[in-house]
Amino acid sequence: MIILLRNIIFISVLIFSGSLLFAQKLATPLEPQAPPKQTEVGIVFGLGNNFQSGIYQPECETCKFDDAQGLGITVGAIYIKDFVPEFQWGSLLTFSTLNSETSYQKTELNKIRTNPPFSYEERPVPYRNKAEFKISEISLNPFLQWQPLDFMFFRLGIGTTIISQNNFIQTKELLKFRDTLSTGEIVDLKFDSTHTKMITLEDNNIKGTNIIQFSLEPMLGFNFEISNQIYFLPYFSYSIPLTSFSSEQTNLNFSKWRIMLELRLALQLRNIKIN
Structure with missing residues (x-):
């Protein structure tokens, strides 16, 4: 996967470099030189929430998990260029974590083994079933941007994503560590197989994962000029899956969703200011 990421970055650099080389036409008497189109590159970083929709059915047939949530990060690079001063096109290359978790509690009737001489008694025992999704992805997101004002912009992109990690872990944890039997005997509760308070029921890849995903990526943000060629852009980004x-x-x-921070450097400036 590291080799794949290097290849994606290498191809993106070639595309961006080629567009820079051929962006300007030479002026001729019949065809005056076109006004310069602003071209920028930068880095992005974001924090936000990941959340699950739908239901995940693990190997445990009586277990179902939904509404998983978790904190996620996004880091990457951006290239953007004018069509005209108010409209731009560009692309984001990012790495994101989609880790999330969920749990539920359930009381089960279990046979509790007494101290010697051994016998068994059925007792209600509370458990917590927990699911952890460990997911990471690499995304290429070409987009169009509309900048109606100098300080505000809207973007809409289509994300093409490769899932680089898709691990699922299910654990079962005792919520009661001692119990009093009908005989008055007090016993310690633990799993027979491990003699611990928690066991792992499953640690596998998410079943049937589609490695390539597509999504709709709307964004809304603000543009702050730090200097003549350096810009700082905070914005809100939301990812809407288009595939299962x-x-x-x-x-x-x-x-x-992410609160993104973007720092950009202008390689070439336009000579027309947006209102």
Whole structure:
């Protein structure tokens, strides 16, 4: 996957470099030189929430998990260029984590083994079933940007994503550590197989994961000019899945929103100021 990321970055650099080389036409008597089109590159960083939609059915047939949530990060690079001063096109290359977790409690009737001489008694025992989704992705997001005012912009992009990690972990934890039997005997509660308070029921890849995903990426933000060629842009980004995350799970998807911070350097400036 590291090799794949290097290839994506290398190809993106070639595309961006080529567009810079051929962006300007030479002026001729019949065709005056076109006004310069602002061209910028930069880095992005974001924090926000990941959340699950749909239901995940693990190997445990009586277990179902939904509404998983978690904190996620996004880091990457951006290239953007004018069509005209108010409209731009560009692309984001990002790495994001979509980690999330959820849990529920359930009381089960279990046979509790007494101290010697051994016998068994059925007792209600509370458990917590917990699911952790460990997901990371690499995304290429070409977009169009409208900048109606000098300090505000709207973007709409289509994200093409490769899932680089898709791990699912399910654990079962005792919520009661001692119990009093009908005989008055007090016993310690633990799992027979491990003699611990918690066991791992599953640690596998998410079943049926579609490695390539597509999403709609609307963004709204503000543009602050730090200097003549350096810009700082905070903005809100939301990812809407267009494909199902898994071919084996009912309507399973993972969405995200981010508060993004973007720092850009202008390689070439336009000579027309946006209102």
